[in-house]
């Protein structure tokens with residue numbers, strides 16, 4: 001479905017992506033996580049054919065997306081600052097969606113408008129931030145494109161609408177499995193939806209893993225410094241804090257039975273690091289592993 005090989009891209013002299021590779025052949029929901037400026041939006045633009053790689057190749061459902069009208073049948077990209085015409089209301093946006101997506105599902109689009117309670121005759125330019133996200137979600141999901149890409153789709157949604165979005169996303173994915181890529185800064189919210197997570201750090205994808213595997217990684221240890229150091233061994237330390245004689249660390253290890261048993265035998269405290277904290281530490285400057 002998507003094949004990115006050794007892709008680099010710069011805006012003039014500003015490097016945005018460097019030697020990025022990622023292959024996925026199965027329909028699934030993928031979370032794309034990275035810190036601000038790491039290259040998420042640029043990667044999505046390249047996948048949707050809005051930009052051309054300076055180096056490397058991209059294929060979406062077997063076609064190169066750049067400057068290729070055929071690719072529009074394969075991929076839909078809802079940008080964070082999606083360019084809606086100032087003149088458009090919701091019906092105009094839906095009509096436009098139906099023209100450009102051969103799998104367009106009008107009744108699903110109408111259903112989503114009802115779910116999100118979007119006014120049909122109000123100009124989109126006058127929508128709130130959350131409402132703009134809702135119309136983008138509607139267009140993205142109703143396109144039923146084999147590869148659907150959404151940049152920060154839940155931006156500006158309140159807690160209730162976020163939940164609604166995640167529910168409709170899972171429902172439509174179950175009905176029509178396809179590859180849906182979501183970028184996010186809030187991994188904890190989207191990880192229950194995502195089969196895999198791609199981690200982008202300093203302009204390249206450093207990990208592309210099953211969510212369940214990634215969720216097992218990152219361990220917090222707290223206890224007397226010497227005992228903690230003995231458990232750390234050769235593991236990579238991602239975070240370290242001294243509190244009096246106590247040492248608190250996050251290590252880049254699997255939170256598994258053998259480590260838990262070994263650690264508990266020394267009397268020090270062991271916990272699973274929250275996924276978001278683990279990813280933040282992995283992508284700190286100077287952390288080489290990711």
Ligand SMILES: Nc1ncnc2c1ncn2[C@@H]1O[C@H](COP(=O)(O)OP(=O)(O)OP(=O)(O)O)[C@@H](O)[C@H]1O
Pocket residue numbers: 011014015016034035036037038039040041042043
């Ligand atoms: N139009 C542009 N002109 C010049 N540089 C750009 C442009 N767009 C992005 N960049 C640069 O490319 C790099 C990657 O930006 P990109 O928008 O892809 O990151 P991002 O991960 O989506 O960031 P964020 O999470 O803040 O949206 C950054 O250094 C950014 O400053």
